Amino acid sequence: MATKAIFSEVKNNGFGYWGILGVFGVLVLGGVWAFMHMEHGHFSTGMNNQIVWGMPHVFAIFLIVAASGAANIATIGTVFGKKIYQPLGRLSAFLGASLLIGGLLVLLLDLGSIGHVIEMAKGHLNFKSIFAWNMVLYSGFLGIIVVYLWTMMDRTKLAKMLYKPVGIANMIWRFLLTMATGSIFGFLVARQYYDAAIMAPLFIVASYVFGTAIYTLVLMSSFKFTGRELGDAILNRLRYTLAIFLALTLFIEFVRHLTNLYATEHHGVEGFILASGDNISNLFWFGQIIMGSLIPMFLIWCRFLKNNRFALAVAAILAVLGGLAQIYVILIGGQAYPLILFPNAEVTSSFSEGVINPYTATPAEILLGVGGFGLAIAMVIVAVKVFKVLPTTLADSATDPHHTKKI
DSSP states (O other): OOOOOOEEOOOOOSHHHHHHHHHHHHHHHHHHHHHHHHTTOGGGSSOOSSOOSOHHHHHHHHHHHHHHHHHHHHHHHHHSOOGGGGGGHHHHHHHHHHHHHHHHHHHGGGGSSTHHHHHHHTTOOOTTSHHHHHHHHHHHHHHHHHHHHHHHHOOSHHHHHHHHHHHHHHHHHHHHHHHHHHHHHHTOTTSTTTOOTTHHHHHHHHHHHHHHHHHHHHHHHHHHHHTOOBOHHHHHHHHHHHHHHHHHHHHHHHHHHHHHHHSGGGHHHHHIIIIIOTHHHHIIIIIIIIIIIIHHHHHHHOGGGTTOHHHHHHHHHHHHHHHHHHHHIIIIIHHHSOOOSSTTSOOOOSSSTTOOOOOOOOHHHHHHHHHHHHHHHHHHHHHHHHSOOEESOBOHHHHOTTOOOOO
């Protein structure tokens, strides 16, 4: 019989807690160094006037999209009344907010100067731009998360009354946020690989893959290191949720590429991504499809690996790496293929027309992206220490209403 969850802070002050926090703190320091190094200008990176979005943007977009998916775990418990998910809500909301903050901090340098952030904060936004709408959606998401956490953690009558309405608002806002992020690419008609309405639903479904995978790893790690019991009922819900969204993402990718192959104007870019793009093609097939989708689905659905936690952890890690590969292929691969300035005409010029644009990420770019991820996880590690985020137990007897005690 399921019981009401009791939450508590992490009371361990030993070497283990501070050691883990220190590891991610080192990643943050690496990101700070990279930030200061790259603030001198994009000439210090591998980006150029053809590849204007580089490796930091891959990490930033991945983290922002993953933030929406991580917060989805709380939505399932609140909006759809699934009680087994409700003890997971606090960690879900904290993780979603942390991932978004980590992603947005990586993106700061995209403005060219930190001073531009001040101008943006003054309200100098062009609302004809999808980027301006995203700024509103990102800040709104953080505001809703704060209120959402209050309704989960406060015991007052008002908080209980607002719990479900705020959960619904969180669900709708996340949907719009991820749709707008995908629409950045869907609205870019100049790039052959972007210009498609299906980019919005692709990002929505992919967000559930990224967020569920990261949430699963964080949940398993936090309960392992704090000595709390984590039952199979919870993990199996997360396991099959991850598998379903992996399959949906794979299906939407199949439809997108099939549609592009049907349209003659996209044959060139499809040939580049799928076959002749060297590293891009290899990353698509081996990184995104095989390692990031098919192998995790096998590890989850294989009957011989049922309830195998190591297999689930490996599947989640591969899903995260596959997600980074997916964003890299979309972002870098889409820019590497040359712009079609004059359709049905041959263009010759000394300035990169018709030439595949090369890009190699510098160590500083990679460190900046990894630093954003490290900051997100470090914030969660601090949150579980300061706030009552983690349930004292998620044993099957405490979460599964259909659990029967073995004799």
